Amino acid sequence: MTTRYLWTLERDGRAARSGFDTLDDLTGILADxxxxxVMPADWIVTTLQMDLDEEGAAVHDSPLGWALRIKGERP
Known part of the structure; x- marks a missing residue:
């Protein structure tokens, strides 16, 4: 069974982007x-996965004008 994550990427000056994807798919999207x-996309996704709270949600707020929120299931 593959876990999918609901995610939202917010960037200053752009419309929010969101989806429902696997971690591998999300890594590719962020790389694009x-x-x-300086943090590669796979590090961001791995860090968020480790930071999931008891509700399966995590947020990465970059000081460089973007934020990524994910929500999924804990394995």
Whole structure:
């Protein structure tokens, strides 16, 4: 069974983007977005997965003008 995550990417000056994807798909989407910062997309996704709270949600707020929110299931 593959876990899918509901995610929202918010960027300053752009419309929010969202989806319902696997972590691998989300990593590819973020890599394509070319978000400002030094953290590669796979690190962002892995960090969010580790930070899931008891409700299966996590947020990464970048000081560089973007935020990523995910919600999924804990394995």
């Amino acid at each position: 977005e070319n978000l400002p910062g």
